[in-house]
Amino acid sequence: MCLAIPVRVVELLGEAAAVVDLDGIRKEISVALLDGVSVGDYVIMHVGYALARLDPDEAERTLALFAAAIAEQST
Amino acid sequence: MKYIDEFRDGALARKLAAAIVAEAEPGRRYHLMEFCGGHTHAISRYGITDLLPPSVRMIHGPGCPVCVLPIGRVDLAIGLALQQRVILATYGDCLRVPASNGLSLLKAKARGGDVRMVYSPADALTLAQAHPEREVVFFAIGFETTTPPTALVIKQAARLGLANFSVVCNHVLTPAAITNILESPEVRQLGTLALDGFIGPAHVSTIIGSQPYEFFAEEYHKPVVIAGFEPLDVMQAILMLVRQINQGRAEVENEFTRAVSREGNVKAQALVSEVFELRRTFEWRGLGQVPYSALRIRDAFATFDAERRFSLETRSVADNKACECGAILRGVKQPRDCKAFGTLCTPENPIGSCMVSSEGACAAYYSYGRFRETPGVAAPI
Amino acid sequence: MSAVRADYIRPLDIKHGRVDLSHGSGGRAMAQLVEQLFAAAFDNPWLAQRNDQALLPQPEGRIVIATDSHVVSPLFFPGGDIGCLSVHGTVNDVAMSGARPLWLAAAFILEEGFPLADLKRIVDSMAAAAREAGVPIVTGDTKVVEAGKGDGVFITTTGVGVVPPGIEISGDRARPGDSIIVSGTVGDHGMAVMSQRESLAFGTDLRSDTAALHGLVAAMIDAVPEVRALRDPTRGGLATTLNEIAAQSGVGMLIEEDAVPVQRQVAAACEFLGLDPLYVANEGKLVAIVPPEWAERLLQAMHAHPLGHQAARIGVVTADRHHFVQMHTRFGGKRIVDWLAGDQLPRIC
Numbered sequence: 002m003c004l005a006i007p008v009r010v011v012e013l014l015g016e017a018a019a020v021v022d023l024d025g026i027r028k029e030i031s032v033a034l035l036d037g038v039s040v041g042d043y044v045i046m047h048v049g050y051a052l053a054r055l056d057p058d059e060a061e062r063t064l065a066l067f068a069a070a071i072a073e074q075s076t
Numbered sequence: 077m078k079y080i081d082e083f084r085d086g087a088l089a090r091k092l093a094a095a096i097v098a099e100a101e102p103g104r105r106y107h108l109m110e111f112c113g114g115h116t117h118a119i120s121r122y123g124i125t126d127l128l129p130p131s132v133r134m135i136h137g138p139g140c141p142v143c144v145l146p147i148g149r150v151d152l153a154i155g156l157a158l159q160q161r162v163i164l165a166t167y168g169d170c171l172r173v174p175a176s177n178g179l180s181l182l183k184a185k186a187r188g189g190d191v192r193m194v195y196s197p198a199d200a201l202t203l204a205q206a207h208p209e210r211e212v213v214f215f216a217i218g219f220e221t222t223t224p225p226t227a228l229v230i231k232q233a234a235r236l237g238l239a240n241f242s243v244v245c246n247h248v249l250t251p252a253a254i255t256n257i258l259e260s261p262e263v264r265q266l267g268t269l270a271l272d273g274f275i276g277p278a279h280v281s282t283i284i285g286s287q288p289y290e291f292f293a294e295e296y297h298k299p300v301v302i303a304g305f306e307p308l309d310v311m312q313a314i315l316m317l318v319r320q321i322n323q324g325r326a327e328v329e330n331e332f333t334r335a336v337s338r339e340g341n342v343k344a345q346a347l348v349s350e351v352f353e354l355r356r357t358f359e360w361r362g363l364g365q366v367p368y369s370a371l372r373i374r375d376a377f378a379t380f381d382a383e384r385r386f387s388l389e390t391r392s393v394a395d396n397k398a399c400e401c402g403a404i405l406r407g408v409k410q411p412r413d414c415k416a417f418g419t420l421c422t423p424e425n426p427i428g429s430c431m432v433s434s435e436g437a438c439a440a441y442y443s444y445g446r447f448r449e450t451p452g453v454a455a456p457i
Numbered sequence: 458m459s460a461v462r463a464d465y466i467r468p469l470d471i472k473h474g475r476v477d478l479s480h481g482s483g484g485r486a487m488a489q490l491v492e493q494l495f496a497a498a499f500d501n502p503w504l505a506q507r508n509d510q511a512l513l514p515q516p517e518g519r520i521v522i523a524t525d526s527h528v529v530s531p532l533f534f535p536g537g538d539i540g541c542l543s544v545h546g547t548v549n550d551v552a553m554s555g556a557r558p559l560w561l562a563a564a565f566i567l568e569e570g571f572p573l574a575d576l577k578r579i580v581d582s583m584a585a586a587a588r589e590a591g592v593p594i595v596t597g598d599t600k601v602v603e604a605g606k607g608d609g610v611f612i613t614t615t616g617v618g619v620v621p622p623g624i625e626i627s628g629d630r631a632r633p634g635d636s637i638i639v640s641g642t643v644g645d646h647g648m649a650v651m652s653q654r655e656s657l658a659f660g661t662d663l664r665s666d667t668a669a670l671h672g673l674v675a676a677m678i679d680a681v682p683e684v685r686a687l688r689d690p691t692r693g694g695l696a697t698t699l700n701e702i703a704a705q706s707g708v709g710m711l712i713e714e715d716a717v718p719v720q721r722q723v724a725a726a727c728e729f730l731g732l733d734p735l736y737v738a739n740e741g742k743l744v745a746i747v748p749p750e751w752a753e754r755l756l757q758a759m760h761a762h763p764l765g766h767q768a769a770r771i772g773v774v775t776a777d778r779h780h781f782v783q784m785h786t787r788f789g790g791k792r793i794v795d796w797l798a799g800d801q802l803p804r805i806c
Binding site: 003004020027 | 721725731805806
Binding site for chain 2: 003004005006007009023024031033034035036043045047048049050052053054055056057059060062063064066067068070
């Protein structure tokens with residue numbers, strides 16, 4: 002029910018804020034709900050707040066899971 | 077767009093669809109509820125229904141915070157704008173919700189109410205700082221995803237010592253709603269609503285984690301798969317549910333591992349507990365009174381609670397007799413079953429909130445899928 | 458060409474001055490505003506005559522007239538402003554009939570207190586757009602409303618043109634089997650404007666695509682006079698325009714999501730706000746409906762023109778008594794692309 006998108010942190014600002022980027026669109030958002038956010042991290046953003054980090058390894062694993070489901074089906 | 081486009085790949089979708097078809101047992105039907113309005117929207121927008129076998133039926137659940145918002149609560153906001161003449165800050169989603177006396181927040185704006193659309197609760201705070209001579213009220217809605225930002229903003233208002241800022245809190249809780257559906261007569265006793273499994277919400281789960289759903293799996297023996305927001309996530313989750321059902325399992329599985337952990341965002345949960353507490357009961361549109369299903373602002377932050385600040389009383393307002401939103405939200409009826417659908421009730425003239433919110437079952441079906449009723453056009457449902 | 462007359466009481470203070478009620482009252486102050494600001498910028502023999510109307514030669518061909526009011530907010534946005542928008546918008550409306558635009562009229566409603574510096578910026582932008590398009594603004598009007606009763610400035614432009622013989626272009630001429638072509642990327646203007654709105658603002662290079670399309674249209678009908686319909690998808694976006702034509706022609710449509718050109722930044726901006734690029738406004742694009750045997754030739758002509766280099770065939774007209782515009786999604790499913798209920802609103806859910 003919640004529109005949230007994965008965005009990349011490109012700059013850390015003071016006061017628990019950061020600039021994030023999605024394909025050239027930049028927005029200043031709050032990272033106050035997370036600890037230890039670094040430049041280069043991907044976060045899930047909702048109403049101007051980062052809610053969670055996106056784990057790139059898990060993302061790869063999930064995509065691999067899709068492929069595995071398909072492979073299983075064809076055996 | 078990274079982490080978005082890969083999860084919308086059409087070629088992968090067709091193959092996943094084939095996998096679902098292959099695993100669905102012949103002669104067996106699968107009734108899966110996608111709880112979250114965002115999933116309802118994704119299913120409609122991407123035409124996922126076209127890719128599923130007829131034996132897999134998706135039931136739309138009440139996870140749309142706009143759809144379950146009672147008319148009486150919107151009336152509060154309209155009253156604040158028109159009578160108390162506050163600056164009423166609201167998300168775009170609420171602007172067109174039809175309330176009492178033929179009004180909506182948008183119509184109240186047309187009548188001179190100072191209604192401002194904001195993208196973030198932080199913007200409401202900025203409004204309060206920019207207009208110290210006016211009262212600014214933020215109309216907060218949303219499930220657990222949207223609650224932590226409201227908590228942060230209230231804390232910030234306290235830190236800043238703002239004297240003109242308050243919040244109408246309509247935040248609601250996912251597990252309570254799922255319980256309500258599973259305890260409903262249609263599911264529990266009458267068996268008129270067959271429910272075999274749930275697709276769990278994506279972003280709510282980033283906050284609350286996967287742990288709260290374990291109760292449902294154990295107590296009601298229904299599998300839950302938490303799915304990401306993209307259409308491939310939804311299809312993978314459907315496949316995982318079909319497998320669980322075939323194997324007689326009822327577990328919580330997490331498809332959205334890239335953003336959801338078992339314990340969730342502990343920092344956000346703590347912040348929410350600090351600012352909010354449970355209401356003993358709260359009216360949900362379509363579900364009636366649901367115990368321990370919503371939040372209110374704690375005494376420590378009472379000065380930022382618009383309900384106390386303005387002595388607001390919520391009236392319970394009945395839905396239009398023709399409106400079937402309640403049954404639709406509980407998954408008991410489909411949009412097509414509502415006599416008002418597509419005639420009295422359209423996105424231009426919505427009678428109930430299922431039609432106003434773009435992720436409401438009726439709006440989604442009307443806007444994306446009503447061509448399936450067209451004679452001569454294949455209807456896979 | 459405009460010199461200050463000796464008996465003016467004070468010169469027009471462009472830098473610090475503001476519009477006041479006397480500028481709309483028909484007296485000396487208004488004459489000064491018209492001469493020093495409007496006529497100086499638009500600069501043509503008709504305006505130099507100082508009549509309340511423009512006397513024009515008899516044009517050859519069937520006459521087309523179109524009018525448009527412009528109320529855009531903010532007045533200045535990346536890639537343009539209300540001034541050039543008001544020229545392009547009406548030039549385009551005229552051009553969508555296949556007509557060559559000849560003359561424009563411009564009426565201004567100014568709000569008391571509006572800075573003259575901003576007005577000059579807008580008027581200069583209009584003048585540049587008109588010059589570049591080769592379509593002079595030959596007559597106009599100015600009114601002033603009290604402070605609070607206008608959004609700075611409203612502009613209404615009316616355009617006149619002529620249609621060459623043998624050209625029959627109209628929204629009710631689409632037929633099943635026809636190809637649907639769009640001249641370039643969609644959603645640019647709307648997202649560029651939205652990026653400036655308070656509370657929605659985001660950092661971007663996006664610029665409005667506002668442009669006069671009559672040159673592109675001329676090249677198109679020169680190559681393919683058989684074009685059936687043309688329309689520029691402004692408010693409500695591509696989806697609204699397709700639905701309009703479908704309803705007018707009594708047909709349906711089927712388009713391919715993958716074929717609709719969208720800039721990456723526009724797609725990303727739409728993701729941020731929960732918007733669908735198909736419904737976002739454009740100000741420099743057009744939709745063409747053409748018999749299928751001419752589609753390839755039309756595309757070639759469009760690609761050769763700077764405003765059509767990303768033109769793409771996006772779908773086909775169908776027989777459908779419900780007049781649905783349907784779309785094969787990138788994902789492989791099918792959905793309707795419906796009429797909008799109202800403006801698309803950014804959402805959080």
